[in-house]
Structure formats: C-alpha cells, structure tokens
Amino acid sequence: MSRIQANLLLTFVALIWGSAFVAQNRAMADVGPLLFTGVRFLVGSLVVLPLAVIEWRRLGREGRPLSWGDGGHIAGLGALMMLGAVMQQIGIQFTSVTNAGFLTAVYVPLVPVLAWLLLRQVAHWSVWPAAAGCLVGAFLLSGAHELSISVGDLWVLGSAVPWAVHVLMVGRWADRMGAPFLVASGQFAVCGLLSLGAATVMEPVRWDGLIAAAGPIAYTGVLSVGVAFTAQVVAQRYAHAADAAIILSSETLFAAAFGYALLGERLDANGLLGCGLMLACILLVQLTPLVGTLRRRRILTTPSN
Template identity: 85%
Template structure:
C-alpha cells in the first residue's frame, strides 16, 4: 500500500467515525458512556476476531510467533484507548460540548511534536501549518468565541495525550509485528473489558437500556470500531503518524455533515469557515508531499533520458 492509498483509507475512516457521532448521540440517551464504550468495543473485537485468528495461524506457520513484548504493546494500545475515552468523558461532564470539541483537537498538533521528541521523526514541512490550521478550524467549527478553562477543560485537554500517543504508536507496532488484525482485535478487547468493568462500578447497568440502545451500539461497534479502527491500524502501517492525525481530524467535518443531513443541525458562517479551513489542511497534507514526489520522479526521468 502506498502512502497516498493509506491516506485515502484514513479519510474513509474519518468518514465512518463522523457518521458514528449521530449513533453515539442517540445511544447516550439510554446507557452511560462507559457502558456504551465497553459494549461497542467488545462487538468490534468479535467482528475482527475471525481475521485475527487467521492471522495468528499465518504468523505461526511463518515461524515468527508473537512475543510477550508484543502482547504488552497490544495491551498498552488498549489502555491508551481506554484512557483517552474515559478522560474525555469525565471532562464533558464538567464543560461544554463546544469547549470539549475544540480541546479534543489538541492531539492533532501534539502528534508531530511527540514524534519528534520521542522518536526523532521530522515531519514534512506541510504538517506544521496543516496541524495549526486544523486546530484553528476545530475552534471555528465549535462556534466558540471565548474559552474559559476549568477543571473539565483540563480533563478533555489531557485526553489528547493518550490519543496522540496511540496514533503515534499503533501503526509503528502493527508494522513491526506484521499482524494488524491481531493488534486491532487485542486493543479492542482490552478497551472493552476495562470500560465495561468501570461501567459496573461507576454507572447503572440495565438490560432495558442496552436493548433500547441496541442499534446505535451495533452500528458503532461494527462500523466505527470493527471496520474503521481496524482500517486505521492497517493504513497507519504505511502513513506518517502526523499525516494520520490531521486526516483523522476530518471526522469533525463529516460529523457536521451528517448532523446537517440526518439531524437538521445547521452551521453558522464561522462554522462553515472552520470546515473549509480543516478541509484545506487535510488536502494540504496529502497533496503537497505528492507534488514533491512527482517532481522528483520527473527530474530523475529527465536525467535518465
């Protein structure tokens, strides 16, 4: 898979995640956020399980079974997913949705910074203006005019750290193991079990609520987790982590589009400007490296002739 193909697959992932916001909004009316998260991630794990089993057998036949370190890394990805979701949800209880939507986007510029600090990776120059533009676009899209930082805001901003580390490491570890489906299934299972355990401690768990939220849970579990998160793991084996963070932030755009189409939500002029800015940044980070690659190929072709 080429880098461009991987970026396009990540764009499709962002599209699916954006559509899932509608289902998540509907499902929250009947169950708590931790219960919703736990059940849908376990469903996602079962969706990927057949592919993970086949991959496990393939790895065994190739005489390169996964090591204990691989298991710990998969578990670590699941813990990062759980921390990101839990911290975000705690913060949302004490802050506005507007503030939460903006502060969650902090992970976008955080990824290239962490890649540089932790891994010594230097991102393409286009990543930095694109990351800043995505953050500004998310601010405009949220409709915020002022941001009064409180305890809830700090929780949501803090959730950007585990999400950024997850985006940074998931493709790297999956590529080293050569087992993206095992990685996906394992991290889903860990996140699902941890979230479900927390739900039994912190939330009312009622069968009637699960039945009422069955369709939203099934939609997000199969599509958003089972298919989209797995596609993220596959695509990030070939995409730069900083590119992935910017492209995946387009879920905000798609969420606004689905909210407009399915729930009658309308954006202000400022929100539309934010959408346009984020879209331009997503295109920037995909097209600028491509133009550079095509120019280099053209120069090499001219020199060879």
C-alpha cells in the same frame, strides 16, 4: 500500499467515525458512555476476531509467533484508548460539549511534536501549518467564542495526550508485528473490558438500556470500531503519524455533514469557515508530498543535455 492510498483509507475511516456521532448521540438516551464504549468495542473485537485468528495461524506457520512483549504492546494500545475515553468523559461532565470538541483536537498538533520528541521523526514541512490550521478550524467549527479554562477543560485537554500517543504508536507496533488484525482485535478487547469494568463502578448498568441502544451499539461496534479502527491500524503501517492525525481530524467535518443531513443541525458562518479551513489543511498534507514526489520523478526521468 502507497502513502497516498493509506491517506485515502484514513479519510474513509474519518468518514465512518463522523457518521457514528449520530448513533452515539442517540445511544446516550439509554446507556451511559462507559457502558456504551465497553460493549461496542467488544462487538468490534468480535468482528475482527476471525481475521485475527487467521493471522495468528499464519504467523505460527511462518515461525514467528507473537511474544509476550507484543501482547504487552497490544494491551498498552487498548489502555491508551480507554484512558483517552475516560479522561474525556470525566471532563465532559464539567465543561460544555463545544469546549470538549475543540480541546480534544489538540491531539492533532501534539502528534508531530511527540513524534519528534520520542521517535526523532521529522515531519514534512506541510504538517506544521496544517496542524495549526486544523486546530483553528476545529475551534471555529465548535462555535466557541471565548477560551476559559475550567477543571473539565483540563481533563479533556489531558485526554489529548493518550489519543496522540495512540495515533503515534499504533501503526509502528502493528508494522513491527506484521499483524494488524491481531493488534486491532486485541486492543479493542482490552479497551472494552476496561470500559465495562469502569462502567460497573461509575454508571448504572441496565439490560433494558442495552436493548434500547442495540441499534447504535451494532452500528458503531461493527462499522466505527470493527471496520474503521481496523482500517486505521492497517493504513498507519504506511502513513506518517502526523499525516494520520490531521486526516483523522476530518471526522469533525463528516460529523457536521451527517448532523446537517440526519439531525437538521445547521452551521453558522464561523462553522462553515472552520470546515473549509480543515478541508484545506487535509488537502495540503495529502497533496504537498505528492507534488514533491512527482517533481523528483520528473527530474530523474528528464534526460540531461
């Protein structure tokens, strides 16, 4: 898979995640966020499980089964997903959804910074202005008019760290193991079980609520988790982590589009400006490396006089 193909697959992932916001919004009327997260991630794990079993058997035949260390990495990814979700959920209780949406987007510029600090990976120059532009675009799209830091804001801001580390490491570990489906199914199971454990302590767990939210749980469990998160793992074996963070942030754009189409939500001028800015940044980070590649190929294939 080429870098461009991986970026296009990540765009498809962002589209699915954006559409899932409608289902997530409707599910909150019947179940708590931790219970919803736990069940849908376990559903997603079951969706990918057949492919994971096939992959497990293939690795056994090839004489390179996963080690305990690999299992630890998969558990770590699941814990990062859980940690990001829990910190975000705690913060949302004490701040507005508008502020939460904006502050979560901090993971976009955080990914290339962590990639440089932890892995010594130098991102393409286009990543830095694109990351800053996505952050500004998310702020405009959120409709926020001022920045005031509360305890809830700090919790949500903190959640950007595990999300950024997850985006940074998921492709790296999946590529080392050569087992994207095992990584996907395993991390979903860990995240789901941890979320359910937290839900039994922090939320009322009711069977009738789960039945009422069965539709949104099925939609997000199968598509948002089973299909989209798995596609993310596959695509990030070939995409730069900083590119992935910026492209995945376009879920905000798709969420706004589906909210407009399905919920009748409308964007003001600032929201439209934010959408346009984020779209421009996503195109910048996808097309600029392609232009450079085409230019180098032209130079190599042009006969010298």
